Amino acid sequence: MLKRMKPSVAFITVGLVVFVVVQVLLSVGLLNNYWRGIIFWGAAITMVSLGLNLIYGFNGQFSLGQYGFYAIGAYASADVTWRWVRGDPSGLVVVLAGTLLALGLYVLLSAFLRRFYGVTVMTRFAFYVLATILAFAIAVTVAVPLLGPVFTAVLGVLPAVVSQQIVFLLALLGGAALAGIASFLFGIPVLELGSDYFGIATLGFTIIIKVLLDNTDTILPFPEMKGARGMIGIPQWTTWPWVFASLLLVIVVMRNLLHSSVGRAIVSVREDERAAELVGIDVTNAKILAFVVGSVFAGLAGGIRAHDLAFLHPQSFNFIQSFNPLIIVVFGGLSSMTGTIVTGFFWILLLEGILRLVLPTGFETWRLVVYPLILLLMMLLRPEGVFGRYEIPFLRRAAPPLPSKADNDGAAKGGVPQEGAA
Amino acid sequence: MKGRPEGVAAEIEARPVVLEIDGVTHFFGNLRAVYNFDLELHHGELVGLIGPNGAGKTTVFNLVTGVYRATRGSIRYKGTELVGLPSHEIIQMGIARTFQNIRLFSNLTVLDNVRIAYHPHAGYGLVDSVLHTKRFREKEAEMAAEAQEFLEIFGLGERRNDIAGSLPYGLQRRLEIARALAANPRLLILDEPAAGMNPQEIDELMDLIHFIRDRFDLTILLVEHRMRLVMNICEWLTVMDFGEIIARGFPADVRNDPHVVEAYLGRQAVEIR
Numbered sequence: 001m002l003k004r005m006k007p008s009v010a011f012i013t014v015g016l017v018v019f020v021v022v023q024v025l026l027s028v029g030l031l032n033n034y035w036r037g038i039i040f041w042g043a044a045i046t047m048v049s050l051g052l053n054l055i056y057g058f059n060g061q062f063s064l065g066q067y068g069f070y071a072i073g074a075y076a077s078a079d080v081t082w083r084w085v086r087g088d089p090s091g092l093v094v095v096l097a098g099t100l101l102a103l104g105l106y107v108l109l110s111a112f113l114r115r116f117y118g119v120t121v122m123t124r125f126a127f128y129v130l131a132t133i134l135a136f137a138i139a140v141t142v143a144v145p146l147l148g149p150v151f152t153a154v155l156g157v158l159p160a161v162v163s164q165q166i167v168f169l170l171a172l173l174g175g176a177a178l179a180g181i182a183s184f185l186f187g188i189p190v191l192e193l194g195s196d197y198f199g200i201a202t203l204g205f206t207i208i209i210k211v212l213l214d215n216t217d218t219i220l221p222f223p224e225m226k227g228a229r230g231m232i233g234i235p236q237w238t239t240w241p242w243v244f245a246s247l248l249l250v251i252v253v254m255r256n257l258l259h260s261s262v263g264r265a266i267v268s269v270r271e272d273e274r275a276a277e278l279v280g281i282d283v284t285n286a287k288i289l290a291f292v293v294g295s296v297f298a299g300l301a302g303g304i305r306a307h308d309l310a311f312l313h314p315q316s317f318n319f320i321q322s323f324n325p326l327i328i329v330v331f332g333g334l335s336s337m338t339g340t341i342v343t344g345f346f347w348i349l350l351l352e353g354i355l356r357l358v359l360p361t362g363f364e365t366w367r368l369v370v371y372p373l374i375l376l377l378m379m380l381l382r383p384e385g386v387f388g389r390y391e392i393p394f395l396r397r398a399a400p401p402l403p404s405k406a407d408n409d410g411a412a413k414g415g416v417p418q419e420g421a422a
Numbered sequence: 423m424k425g426r427p428e429g430v431a432a433e434i435e436a437r438p439v440v441l442e443i444d445g446v447t448h449f450f451g452n453l454r455a456v457y458n459f460d461l462e463l464h465h466g467e468l469v470g471l472i473g474p475n476g477a478g479k480t481t482v483f484n485l486v487t488g489v490y491r492a493t494r495g496s497i498r499y500k501g502t503e504l505v506g507l508p509s510h511e512i513i514q515m516g517i518a519r520t521f522q523n524i525r526l527f528s529n530l531t532v533l534d535n536v537r538i539a540y541h542p543h544a545g546y547g548l549v550d551s552v553l554h555t556k557r558f559r560e561k562e563a564e565m566a567a568e569a570q571e572f573l574e575i576f577g578l579g580e581r582r583n584d585i586a587g588s589l590p591y592g593l594q595r596r597l598e599i600a601r602a603l604a605a606n607p608r609l610l611i612l613d614e615p616a617a618g619m620n621p622q623e624i625d626e627l628m629d630l631i632h633f634i635r636d637r638f639d640l641t642i643l644l645v646e647h648r649m650r651l652v653m654n655i656c657e658w659l660t661v662m663d664f665g666e667i668i669a670r671g672f673p674a675d676v677r678n679d680p681h682v683v684e685a686y687l688g689r690q691a692v693e694i695r
Contacts (some may be wrong), residue, residue: 118506203646209453253552260551260558261537261544261565268538271527278521279485280513280605290550399533399583400566 009395019244026240036240037308038353039345043243044305046344047250049325050337051297054254056326058263059290059334060270065117066298067322068209069179073299074306075213075225075319077175078234081307082224084167085235089151090144091165095148095174097187098139102181125188129316131183168237172246172303179299191287206319213314230313238308246304250297252335255395257293263397265291270335326376331378333385337395343386350374425462427658427671434657437465438500440609440641441486446495448478448485455481457665459495461643463609468635468642470656474685478665479645480522483611487519488512499609514542518607520598522614522645528587532578532597535586536569539604569604575637576600592623599630603638610634612644616651624648628655653677661685 005013022039025031031039052066076095083091109131113119153162190201225231226339256264265286268276277283306312321391328347355367378386391397425443426435443461447454456478463469471479482527484490486497488509497504503611504512518539544565550558556595573579576596581589582619595615602610615631616624635642646652652659653673661669661676663685676682 132575144458256552256554260554260562261541261546262548263537264534265541267534268527271529272525274489275521275525275527276518277509278489278513280510280542281538281603282508284511315578353675399531400562402570 004199007396010230011392011394013187015244015248019240022398023240035353038348040238040240040243040308041305041352042165042345042348043247043303044308045324045328045348046341047247047301047304048089048298049328049332049340049344050248050250050254051301052325053329053332053335053337053340054258054266054290054297055294057329057340058258058270059287060273061287061291062199063202063294064199064319064322064326065183065205066325067317067319068202068206069183069295069298070302070305071209071213071314071317072182072314073174073175073179073302074218074232075302076178077171077303078306078312079222079224079229080174081167081237082231082233083233084171087152089148092174093144093147093151094136094139094169095178096170097143098136099174099177099181099367101135101138102132105135105415106184107360121189121192124177128188129185132181157234164235168242168307172242172300175303175306176259176299179302180292180296183295184288187288187291191291192284203319203322206317206322210314210318213317225312227392228314230311232311233312234304234312236307236310238304243304243308244380246300251337251341251395254293254297258337259397262286262289267335330334331375331385333389336387336389336391338391339385339387364377382386425460427675429672434464434467434565437461440465440467440500441643441671442496442498443482443486444496444498446485446492446497447480448481448490449493453463455665456485458494459662459665459667462662463641463643465634465641466639467633468655468657469643469644470652470659471662472645472647472652472659473662473668476664477662479662480613481665482662483519483613483643483645486512486611487517500511510542513605513607516606516608517611518602518605518609518676519611520595520602520613520615522617524591524594524598526594526598526601528585529584530591531583532573532586533566533569533582535597535601536572536604538607539601540565540569543606572600572604588624591618591624595619595627596630599634603634607638607640609641609643610638612642612646614647616646616648619648627651630694 003010020029026036048066048070051069052063055061055063055066080091080095083089106128106332109127113127115122155166158166171401186201190198212220213225214228216231217227218223224233240328258266265276265281266289268279268281269283269286269290273283324347326344329340331347332341333344351371355370359366359370382388432688439462441461441463443459445458446459459478459482461469461482466627471482473479481490485492486504488504488507488511492505495505499512499515499517502515525629527538530538545561546555546558549555550561570582573582576599578593578597578600581593586594589597599612599615612631616627619627624657631642631644631657634640644652644656656673658672659670659676660667661679661682667681667687669679671679
């Protein structure tokens with residue numbers, strides 16, 4: 001039956017069924033908190049991995065930085081809601097006002113820099129960093145005292161349930177936006193200077209973020225994050241509709257992007273950077289775009305994860321963890337969204353679900369031995385990934401239908417002499 | 423005259439200048455790859471750049487298309503200075519090129535290869551891409567139709583959904599030219615288009631080059647090794663050796679130029695006679 005439907009209709013149908021079934025199972029209590037956690041975690045890691053697939057699978061830039069942006073999204077959105085539930089709107093105001101100001105400044109700055117000839121990478125980088133600092137400085141010093149009471153008042157009028165959802169939405173978006181800004185700033189010098197160093201630089205980025213998170217209460221002015229002791233007291237606001245909507249958003253945005261001319265430009269960079277440049281593609285732009293969008297996905301996933309766990313610890317964002325999305329992407333098949341989605345859930349299910357249950361008590365840590373073995377087998381038996389380049393119809397890049405012959409008289413005007421014609 | 427041979431028809435000399443290379447020198451470290459190179463192309467000309475291996479021909483192409491930045495000298499396209507501009511901007515101004523060793527997007531379909539070249543003129547932005555707006559759908563349909571028309575012209579219409587890397591060699595060459603032309607250039611630079619072709623394929627290629635020049639109103643500059651192609655097709659030639667220009671003129675004159683015969687043509691020139 002599904003086969004005869006339009007791909008988009010089939011996708012929506014299946015999506016709705018999954019949504020309703022899981023919601024019912026959760027409401028009835030058939031899925032306990034443990035399984036709920038696994039599903040939510042699976043969704044979060046799937047979003048992170050989809051972002052990485054865009055960067056690595058489709059754009060060809062090997063990145064280990066995904067967990068850094070995941071962490072930024074998690075901590076930023078957690079900080080917003082942490083402060084909010086304690087009656088402090090400053091986090092919300094800073095993230096929103098800072099982001100909007102920064103984006104505005106970026107637009108102005110890019111128009112300004114375009115007027116000059118041969119501006120070096122580091123100059124542009126410096127300008128953008130200064131603009132970002134300026135934007136957030138204004139947000140902290142001006143916007144907080146000005147807008148803080150306004151936010152509290154306006155949201156205070158609404159019923160608590162509604163205002164909570166709005167704050168959560170804004171916190172998620174804010175976390176994602178901050179991850180995007182960080183990736184943009186990081187991407188300018190690193191992506192433009194050469195892809196060979198990109199993997200190493202992103203690994204460095206993840207490590208820097210981890211170290212900063214270890215010292216949030218000393219180096220950074222965020223005592224509520226409690227450094228290496230871990231951040232507690234985050235409201236547990238993530239519900240299944242939020243998880244589902246976020247994942248759906250990520251899938252649809254990524255799919256639409258890839259099916260457009262922008263997506264073709266992104267893929268062409270993976271195929272042959274020099275050739276892409278010489279058919280007029282702005283390679284740097286395409287790389288930065290893929291990198292930022294992928295990081296925004298990771299940031300969004302971070303927010304979802306943080307408000308599910310209600311506890312954040314820097315150790316869960318160390319660089320060993322940052323290999324998780326990489327394994328998922330490679331395992332599912334590079335540049336297969338379907339593969340990443342299935343493998344993302346499967347990975348968490350296997351690692352945290354099935355293996356924990358199957359292995360005898362006391363042997364839980366052995367799952368870290370089992371999964372490299374699975375990975376090794378997989379690499380030997382099916383190196384292109386489980387799904388290769390397979391996509392379900394909705395995600396498949398279908399060729400456009402042939403234009404009708406009537407408006408296609410180009411060939412009739414005279415084609416190239418063919419073999420045999422002469 | 424600088425950059426041009428004597429005796430080109432006055433009618434051609436009166437046409438607007440498309441490309442102007444003026445005293446260009448390029449070093450790779452201490453290696454002088456191109457020295458004091460001049461060239462001036464007028465609209466609609468079909469000009470060849472020849473020379474033995476390592477003479478610096480492809481380097482000249484790379485300098486024009488912004489792959490390298492000239493150490494000294496000036497390259498102007500319709501009056502705009504190109505030295506220092508990034509490749510994609512140069513291409514978007516109306517210069518397209520092919521490569522000595524074919525560089526297709528070999529895992530993508532034939533149609534996508536051509537459509538990628540449309541990207542700078544896609545006519546919709548990031549927001550349209552993400553939301554798949556009406557504008558997006560219209561422009562996509564337009565683009566697909568145009569690309570299809572292109573493929574039909576090049577006899578690749580039936581192959582639109584084939585993976586580019588799986589095409590036979592001759593068709594890959596053809597697709598590369600189609601992709602270059604999809605960017606809607608006014609100046610086309612062909613880097614050894616006949617490499618690896620047999621005499622019959624070269625004849626077809628000559629027809630193709632003449633055809634696209636007339637059909638797309640192009641100025642064409644080509645680097646080539648194969649005398650059969652160069653001598654028959656180019657209106658005039660510039661000969662390079664060790665990065666310097668050693669001769670310039672009409673094919674018949676170049677063929678008899680003692681410098682050229684000595685440096686490069688040798689046996690083959692005798693063969694053609």
